[in-house]
Amino acid sequence: MSKYALSIDMGATTAKCVIFKGNDIIGDFVVETKTMNSLVVNIKTRFVAKCIELDIKPKKLSFVALAVCGIIDPVTEKVIFSANLNIKDYDIKSEFQKEFEVKNVSVMNDAKAAVYGEWASAYKRKPNSMMMYTIGTGIGGGIILNKALILGDSSGLPSEPGHGGGFQTKYKCNCGLDGCLEAAASATAIELQINEVARKSTSELGNLYKELGRDLTIKDINPLFNNNNKEVKDIFIEALEPLAKQIAIIQHVLDAEIFVIGGGPSLLGEELVNIIKNHIDKYILNDFGKHLDVQISKTGFSSGTLGAFEFAKERFKY
Ligand SMILES: [Zn+2]
Structure with a gap:
């Protein structure tokens, strides 16, 4: 008998939904993230x-796997807090259990899901250790160690490399701390910096800004980045230094097999990695450094979606 599963990645603006038959994706759809109650319906x-x-038949669903952009209680699987979804202490698991009439619902943080997805799908569960950063509205991250996802043993909340540690001195973070990584290097922070420079620019970046008549995104400046536009490159070189510092520290402690960069800026490709690696060389x-990947x-x-599915698959013996 065929088994079916639904995996959902809930981000700030959309919920990406994927239907699996066995291990194969057979369908997908996207739902806008507005208010939580109507979202589940x-x-x-x-x-x-x-x-x-x-x-x-919808009733043949084996499980629903959720990756949520927020802090998840590892025991109750409630969303403790999600700034992007504007929810607090929300029992998302029960909502899905009721609405979908399915007992097996798994809830995990989206950055943890991302590293699990990268490790299980792209690397076929082979690396013994991996750390992945997801660079978007903020910076999330997750670690695989000894082929298992680190879930945390104290607060149970690890997946927040974007906060704490004072990795830069220029920007204050929305969380209230000074010097957080994400205040400088998240996609949102980088785009703010791009537009600040673009507004004053009298060269190509300024021309693009005037031509489009709106704030620029990382996707917009991709061609300028690829053409080595100095203004654009300099923004990334400065913004990514705190990330490089953090990777250097983590590598001295963890000695991980692979570090993976995900999220919007990753569309800039190898040159983005080169910028990060050039900085790391100063701090490692x-x-x-010679083994760093x-x-x-x-x-x-x-x-x-892949990570939430792969993780729930193990858990529910799918
Ligand atoms: Zn912070």
Whole structure:
């Protein structure tokens, strides 16, 4: 008998939903993230419609796997807090259990899901250790150690490399701490810096800004980045230095097999990795640096849905 599963990556603006038959993706759809209550109902409605299209019965669902952009209680699987989804102490698991009439619902942080997806899908569970950064509105991250996802043993909340540690002195973070990595190097922070420079620029970057007549995104400046535009390059070189410092520290402690860079800026490819690596060289001992492997994510925007699915698959013996 065929088994089916639904995996959902809930981000700040959209919920990416993927339907699996066995281990194969057979359908997907995207639902806008507005308010949580209508979101669960909206996903169910779209899921049922997709099931009719695919000629499968919604009741045959083995599990729902959720990757959520927020802090998740590892025991209750409640969303303790999500700034992007504007929810606090929200029992998302029960909502999905009720709406989908399925007992098996798994909830995990989206950055943890991303590293699990990259490790399990792109690397076929082979590396013994891996750290992945997801660079978006903020900076999330997760670690695989001894082929297992680190879930935390004290607070149970690890996956927040974007906060703490004072990695830069220029920007204050929304979390209230000084010097957080994400205040300088998140996609949102980088785009703020790009637009600040673009508004005053009298060269290509300024021309692009005037031409489009709106704030620029990382996607917009991709061609300038590839053409080695100095203004654009300098922004990334400055913004990514705190990230390089953090990777250097983690590598001295963890000696991980691979570091992976995911999220929006990863579309800039190898040159982004080169910028990060050039900085790391200043902050790492040669014995660690010569073995360091930094890669762009191979699963791209699918890492969250793949990871939530792969993780739940193990858990529910799918
Ligand atoms: Zn912070």
